[in-house]
Amino acid sequence: MDLAAAKMIGAGLATIALFGVGIGIGNIFATLIATVGRNPSVQQRVFPFAIIGFALVEAVALFALLIAFLILFT
Amino acid sequence: MIPGRFQSVVEMAYEFIAGLIRDNAGKEGLRFFPLIFTLFMFILMGNMLGLIPTGFTFTSHIIVTFAMALTVWLLITILGFVIHGAHFLHFFVPSGAPKAMLPLLVPIEILSYCVRPISLSVRLFVNMMAGHTMLKVFAGFITALGIFGFAPLAVTVALFGFEIAVAFLQAYIFTVLTCIYLHDAIHMH
Numbered sequence: 001m002d003l004a005a006a007k008m009i010g011a012g013l014a015t016i017a018l019f020g021v022g023i024g025i026g027n028i029f030a031t032l033i034a035t036v037g038r039n040p041s042v043q044q045r046v047f048p049f050a051i052i053g054f055a056l057v058e059a060v061a062l063f064a065l066l067i068a069f070l071i072l073f074t
Numbered sequence: 075m076i077p078g079r080f081q082s083v084v085e086m087a088y089e090f091i092a093g094l095i096r097d098n099a100g101k102e103g104l105r106f107f108p109l110i111f112t113l114f115m116f117i118l119m120g121n122m123l124g125l126i127p128t129g130f131t132f133t134s135h136i137i138v139t140f141a142m143a144l145t146v147w148l149l150i151t152i153l154g155f156v157i158h159g160a161h162f163l164h165f166f167v168p169s170g171a172p173k174a175m176l177p178l179l180v181p182i183e184i185l186s187y188c189v190r191p192i193s194l195s196v197r198l199f200v201n202m203m204a205g206h207t208m209l210k211v212f213a214g215f216i217t218a219l220g221i222f223g224f225a226p227l228a229v230t231v232a233l234f235g236f237e238i239a240v241a242f243l244q245a246y247i248f249t250v251l252t253c254i255y256l257h258d259a260i261h262m263h
Binding site: 055056059062063066 | 193196197200201204243244246247250
């Protein structure tokens with residue numbers, strides 16, 4: 001198979017990882033909404049953790065993107 | 075003495091970082107306040123300056139973020155050995171683990187510790203590179219679509235706001251993780 005074609009396929013396959021990332025982000029914010037729904041006074045304390053959690057899960061998404069770029073361009 | 079506007083902003087930044095260190099690294103961590111403050115401001119400004127049109131984002135280069143992450147990680151490892159001596163190696167043995175699992179657990183713990191500089195640097199680098207690349211791609215669509223260019227324009231405006239939030243968030247995440255690792259080195263559990 002052509003090297004360029006194999007690179008394209010590899011980069012496409014690397015984005016399968018985003019499936020797990022979508023679940024992760026949805027999980028974090030679903031729990032945030034449920035928690036604030038049960039106990040609205042706790043929103044100030046819980047929100048920073050939600051944002052930190054979101055950034056860490058987003059990092060995993062971007063790790064997958066990095067692999068895709070590495071496959072495509074080197 | 076009522077602080078003027080500039081003084082207020084600087085005091086808010088100081089209080090923000092001091093509170094961050096106190097919450098995540100404890101009072102002994104306040105010794106490292108100059109380093110953490112410099113790190114936060116450097117990354118924040120690096121991220122934001124790239125959003126100005128024709129500006130350059132120096133944090134979107136892996137060598138810059140890797141140098142920062144490696145420095146921080148080396149500092150924290152050396153600090154752990156200086157404070158605790160050889161006892162610092164007990165950090166890799168989680169308390170309460172059954173002895174039979176140790177040959178499996180300890181290499182995993184050491185590996186996940188050594189991955190820290192890589193994950194810190196790659197997180198910041200890829201966030202900046204991917205975000206700004208996406209901005210350029212959508213901005214390119216505006217003229218390419220001609221009369222329907224208002225749709226990519228709306229998306230570009232929204233994405234720009236999102237990128238400003240990501241600039242703050244990534245600087246905050248780098249700093250918070252550094253403080254948490256500092257807490258590990260100073261208090262070791």
